[in-house]
Amino acid sequence: MQLGRCFMLMCCIITLFIVSTYSSTEQQCQCQSTSAPSYQPWTAVQTSQIYYPNNATDDSPLLQMAMIFVYSDPTTITLSGVLVAYEVAYLMNNMSSNWNFRFQYTLYWASRPDKLAQLALDIVNANKYHGVLGPNLPEKTTTLENMFASFGMPQVGIYDTDPKLTSPISGYSNLVAICPSEIDFVAGNIQTILAYGWRKVVFLSTGDSTGISVSLKFEEQANQNGIRVMDTILLQDTSAESFQVALKRIAANPTRLIVTLFDDTYLTLFQEAEALGMMSKEYVWIHSAYAGEGMLYYIARLSNLTEKINVWLDGSFSVLADTTIGEHGYQHQDRLIKFSKIMPNLYVLDEFNYPSSLNYIWDSMLVFLSAAQKMIENNLSFTDQSSMIKELRNVSVVGSSGPISFSSSGGRQQLQFKLSNYRKGVGYRTVGYFNPKLNFTGTSYFRDASTQIPLDSLPPNEEYINKGLIIALYIFGSLNILFYMFNLALIVKFRRTTLIQQSGYLYLHMILIGSILMVSSVFVLGTDMQFVSKSTRDRLCMLSVWQIGIGYVFLFGSLFAKSLRILLIINKPELKNSNNVDRMITTFLCICFTIEIIFLIIWTSVDQLKAQPKLKDDERTLFYWCESESYGFPVAWISFNMFFLFCGVVIAYLTKDVERRFNESKIIGFSIYNVFILCTIIIPLTFTIKDSPSITFAFQCIGVIGVPLGSAVMLFGKYIFVLLSSMKSHTNSNSGKTTVQEQQTSY
Numbered sequence: 001m002q003l004g005r006c007f008m009l010m011c012c013i014i015t016l017f018i019v020s021t022y023s024s025t026e027q028q029c030q031c032q033s034t035s036a037p038s039y040q041p042w043t044a045v046q047t048s049q050i051y052y053p054n055n056a057t058d059d060s061p062l063l064q065m066a067m068i069f070v071y072s073d074p075t076t077i078t079l080s081g082v083l084v085a086y087e088v089a090y091l092m093n094n095m096s097s098n099w100n101f102r103f104q105y106t107l108y109w110a111s112r113p114d115k116l117a118q119l120a121l122d123i124v125n126a127n128k129y130h131g132v133l134g135p136n137l138p139e140k141t142t143t144l145e146n147m148f149a150s151f152g153m154p155q156v157g158i159y160d161t162d163p164k165l166t167s168p169i170s171g172y173s174n175l176v177a178i179c180p181s182e183i184d185f186v187a188g189n190i191q192t193i194l195a196y197g198w199r200k201v202v203f204l205s206t207g208d209s210t211g212i213s214v215s216l217k218f219e220e221q222a223n224q225n226g227i228r229v230m231d232t233i234l235l236q237d238t239s240a241e242s243f244q245v246a247l248k249r250i251a252a253n254p255t256r257l258i259v260t261l262f263d264d265t266y267l268t269l270f271q272e273a274e275a276l277g278m279m280s281k282e283y284v285w286i287h288s289a290y291a292g293e294g295m296l297y298y299i300a301r302l303s304n305l306t307e308k309i310n311v312w313l314d315g316s317f318s319v320l321a322d323t324t325i326g327e328h329g330y331q332h333q334d335r336l337i338k339f340s341k342i343m344p345n346l347y348v349l350d351e352f353n354y355p356s357s358l359n360y361i362w363d364s365m366l367v368f369l370s371a372a373q374k375m376i377e378n379n380l381s382f383t384d385q386s387s388m389i390k391e392l393r394n395v396s397v398v399g400s401s402g403p404i405s406f407s408s409s410g411g412r413q414q415l416q417f418k419l420s421n422y423r424k425g426v427g428y429r430t431v432g433y434f435n436p437k438l439n440f441t442g443t444s445y446f447r448d449a450s451t452q453i454p455l456d457s458l459p460p461n462e463e464y465i466n467k468g469l470i471i472a473l474y475i476f477g478s479l480n481i482l483f484y485m486f487n488l489a490l491i492v493k494f495r496r497t498t499l500i501q502q503s504g505y506l507y508l509h510m511i512l513i514g515s516i517l518m519v520s521s522v523f524v525l526g527t528d529m530q531f532v533s534k535s536t537r538d539r540l541c542m543l544s545v546w547q548i549g550i551g552y553v554f555l556f557g558s559l560f561a562k563s564l565r566i567l568l569i570i571n572k573p574e575l576k577n578s579n580n581v582d583r584m585i586t587t588f589l590c591i592c593f594t595i596e597i598i599f600l601i602i603w604t605s606v607d608q609l610k611a612q613p614k615l616k617d618d619e620r621t622l623f624y625w626c627e628s629e630s631y632g633f634p635v636a637w638i639s640f641n642m643f644f645l646f647c648g649v650v651i652a653y654l655t656k657d658v659e660r661r662f663n664e665s666k667i668i669g670f671s672i673y674n675v676f677i678l679c680t681i682i683i684p685l686t687f688t689i690k691d692s693p694s695i696t697f698a699f700q701c702i703g704v705i706g707v708p709l710g711s712a713v714m715l716f717g718k719y720i721f722v723l724l725s726s727m728k729s730h731t732n733s734n735s736g737k738t739t740v741q742e743q744q745t746s747y
Contacts, residue, residue, distance in 0.1 A: 047106045053099035063372045063382055065105040066123045068134035068144070070116070099369065100376050110135065120147045130372075130382040133364050134158045149173045152385040154392055156364045174385075176392045176410045178364045178401070180321055182214045182261065182288065188319035188417050188434050189259055189286055190221045195438040198257050198284075198456035200228050202250050205261035207234035214261055230255040230457075238265040243272040251276055257456040261288045267305065270312040281447045284454050285316040314424035315447035322402060322416040322433070363399035370395050421445060462530065463616075463623045466694040470526040473701045477522040480705055484512045484519070487716050503719070504565075506586075507558040511715065514554025515708030521547035525700050529611060529624045537611035541626035542604050545637075548704060552641060553596045555708055556675055559715075560648040561585045563668045566655045592644065599640070603633040616691045623693045638683065645679060648672045667718070671711035678707050 050062065106129075110119050116135075123129055131154040135144065148155050157177040193201060203218055205211035211234050219229045231253055233246045247269075250258060262269060266287070273279055371391040372382065380387045396405045403414045419432040423445045431442040446454055491508050494500050500508065524544040529537055565585055609626040616623065628634060652669035682703035689695050 048104055051103045053101070053103070055098065055100045056102050058102075060101050061376065061382060062102045062104060063369070064129045065103070065368060066108055066126075066129045066132045067105050068108045068110060068119065068123075068132065070110045070135050099373050101372055101382075103369065103372075105133070108134075116144055117147060120144050124148075124151050124153065129153070130385075131155065131368055131388060133368060145173075145175045149175075152389075154385055154388045156368050156392065158360055158364050174389050176367065176395075176406045177412050178367065178404070179360045180412050180415050182210055183217050184321075184415070185288065185319045185417070186214060186217050186221055187436060188419065188438075189218065190225055190227065191434055191436065191438045192286060192317060192319060192419055193222075193227055193257070193259075193456075194225055195432070195440070196444075196453050199226065200230050200255045200456045201257045201259055202230055202253060202255050203232045203259050203261075204246060204250065205232075205234055206238060206265075207236045211235075211261055218259070238262065238268060240268055240272055243269055244276075247272055247276050247278060251278060254458040255456060256282050256454065256458060257284050257286070259286045267309075270309070274312065279312055281315075281450065282454060282458070284446065284456070287313075287316055287318050310424055313422040315445060315450070316422050317444075318420045318422070318428070319434075320418055320420050322418045322430075359400035363401050363404055366397060366399050367392065367395050367404060370397055423449065461621050463621050463693055464528055464530055465526060465697045467528075469694055469698060470528070473522055473526060473698070473705075477519050477701070477705060480519045480709055481516055484515045484708070484712065487712065487720070488512050490720065500719070504558075504562055507562055508716075510554045510558040510589075511708075511711070514551040514556075514558065515712055517547050517551030518555065518704045518708050519551075521551070521704050522701050525697055525704075534611070537624065538608065541609035541611050544626075545603075545609060546600055549596055549600055549637070549641070550593075551704075551708075553593050555711065556645060556648060556672070557589045557592050559668055559671050559675070559711065560644070560651065561589055563648065563651045563655055563672065564588070566668075567651055570655065595640070599637060603628075603637065607633050609634075614691065623691060625690050642679065645672075645676055649676050667714050671714050674710035674714070675707050678703055678710070682706075 052060075108119060108123070110116055123132065132144070132148060133156045135158070145155055145157075153174060155175045157175055157179065193199075201222065203215055205215055215232050215234060219232065222229050231250065233249060235242045235246060260266075260269065270279070273283075371388060371394075374391045374394070375382060375384070375388060378387075378391075382388065393406045393408065393410060396403075398404065402416060405413050407413055417434040418430045419434070419438060420428040421431045421442075421444050422428050429442060431444050432438045432440040443451060444453075445451060488509070491500055491505070491512070495505055521544045524540050524547065527540050532540070565582075568584075607628045607630060609628055611624045612627050613622050614625045649672055652672040656666065656669050682699055685699050686696055686703070689699070
């Protein structure tokens with residue numbers, strides 16, 4: 001406690017020393033001391049002496065300003081008071097050659113943000129202030145703006161303002177904003193991500209109005225530029241426990257690019273991230289402007305974490321407003337460097353690493369004083385608040401943060417934005433400027449001085465079909481093929497029997513050949529993609545379609561032909577013993593087969609299927625899925641074959657009740673129904689669950705094996721039984737022929 005009081009006393013002494021130093025070195029400035037500091041929360045902390053610019057006298061108008069800072073401890077506000085006193089002293093002594101008024105400010109400290117309303121009332125009720133500068137937190141700026149607006153009090157925002165009001169800011173009635181909104185930095189973050197070829201990102205921020213608004217704008221612009229925001233985490237509190245939960249959630253995500261938006265809680269973030277191993281090469285951090293500012297260095301010096309922060313920031317990026325391009329920017333920077341030597345525990349500064357937030361404080365005062373001088377020149381009183389607001393918006397000067405001008409609604413214009421990259425042992429360096437796209441002007445260094453651009457996400461785990469499932473279905477498919485070959489051999493052996501002849505020797509062959517072609521696609525569909533080249537994967541995708549397509553036409557076309565033959569004979573009995581019906585059916589099959597072949601040739605030539613790598617919804621697992629660039633050919637192919645199938649179902653239904661001499665019509669009908677039911681179930685399921693290679697393969701195999709197997713068992717089961725029975729009877733050829741012939745009249 002005593003140490004804290006001593007430290008505050010030392011800061012006050014330094015304040016007086018700096019001010020008195022400038023008073024003695026600049027004879028043009030005369031200073032008159034007023035009230036002493038008061039440490040009551042949300043009341044005045046420090047009232048400055050009255051500053052006299054070159055042309056001011058005791059009779060000159062007195063401009064009174066209230067300055068608001070929101071901090072949680074008196075040490076920080078005391079240091080801020082030292083800096084403000086220093087800045088005002090320099091400003092009045094070096095920039096005031098034409099100012100004809102006196103100036104005095106009162107510094108207010110709000111340790112409790114919930115008391116800002118009371119603070120605003122205190123300022124208004126004091127009935128002496130001509131304007132307000134601050135506060136230093138974005139969401140608090142517009143909280144107070146609404147209240148000050150009701151009293152017509154002019155306000156100059158020190159830091160960024162509420163991003164709900166997009167840039168250019170609209171809706172401010174009495175405020176001009178020196179610092180750009182966080183919304184202005186969103187475009188820079190998006191352009192940075194695009195420039196490095198990244199496409200996936202996690203957004204981490206506070207859950208206040210600023211964080212919510214910026215996250216929505218960030219997601220909107222990301223979607224417009226083809227960037228996927230894999231997760232958005234908005235913290236309701238910034239305790240170590242909250243950061244732990246958030247960072248563990250990020251670590252569970254494969255994305256390794258993180259955009260952050262915080263103010264004074266980066267140390268907690270970095271400490272927890274390091275504990276979870278997230279300060280490693282695989283992570284890339286893009287911090288808000290605050291991370292690259294002097295505040296981090298200030299905290300580091302006070303808490304002996306300078307070396308730690310040097311490591312934590314290594315390879316990170318910050319999108320900043322270029323605040324050193326103004327007429328007085330570099331002079332101002334030199335003064336801050338000299339000042340840091342007077343107070344070495346305050347800031348660590350070099351040519352690039354100095355707090356641009358101080359430039360905003362400098363420029364906010366410059367804008368207010370410039371507007372006041374215009375009031376004097378126009379013979380207006382400082383109490384004319386509407387005229388003061390008008391003059392504030394008409395200010396056009398060059399300050400430390402560059403050219404300063406405002407839109408009609410108070411938004412900052414003309415700021416140049418830059419991308420800064422931190423390198424361990426070197427510090428922040430500008431590597432590019434936005435206009436509006438990122439134009440690189442220097443080499444980017446990632447963690448450990450690497451110049452290789454890291455991936456935005458972990459390489460996904462590749463998932464392939466379960467090997468046990470492949471072996472099982474290969475064996476089952478092979479048994480099916482043996483079964484069809486056995487039936488082929490049996491039909492060839494008994495091809496002259498009445499049973500085979502009347503069942504359609506050609507059709508039976510086509511059914512079995514089609515079944516073999518369809519089942520053989522199992523061996524193509526089950527090929528392990530990890531062991532073949534990309535070109536081979538693409539060929540296998542299209543080969544399986546050829547096998548299934550041609551096999552389907554052979555199999556179902558023959559069933560369709562047999563059913564259509566029965567329907568024609570029923571309607572025209574005179575065709576029963578005519579070869580015309582067979583020629584007609586054969587012609588129809590040839591046409592269907594030709595259409596299928598031509599379509600597959602065109603599909604293969606124009607937009608063939610290719611094995612495309614796909615990510616599951618968890619973004620961590622990659623699998624391969626055969627697809628064309630467009631859905632035109634697959635949809636047309638499926639539609640044609642399903643229409644063909646639907647026609648077959650209709651014909652099967654029309655022939656379901658024919659007399660007994662056409663008893664095979666029911667078996668054919670059931671075979672067609674089997675094809676229809678399996679296709680209508682399997683095709684949608686295959687596309688619905690395509691992100692699981694093993695399940696997809698299993699359903700595909702159910703289709704290409706189940707369709708021919710169900711039809712073959714129903715259709716050839718009778719033939720096997722009858723033909724094998726005739727062989728076993730060992731009757732003579734005539735009696736054997738009679739036995740088989742008795743099972744006739746199948747069509």
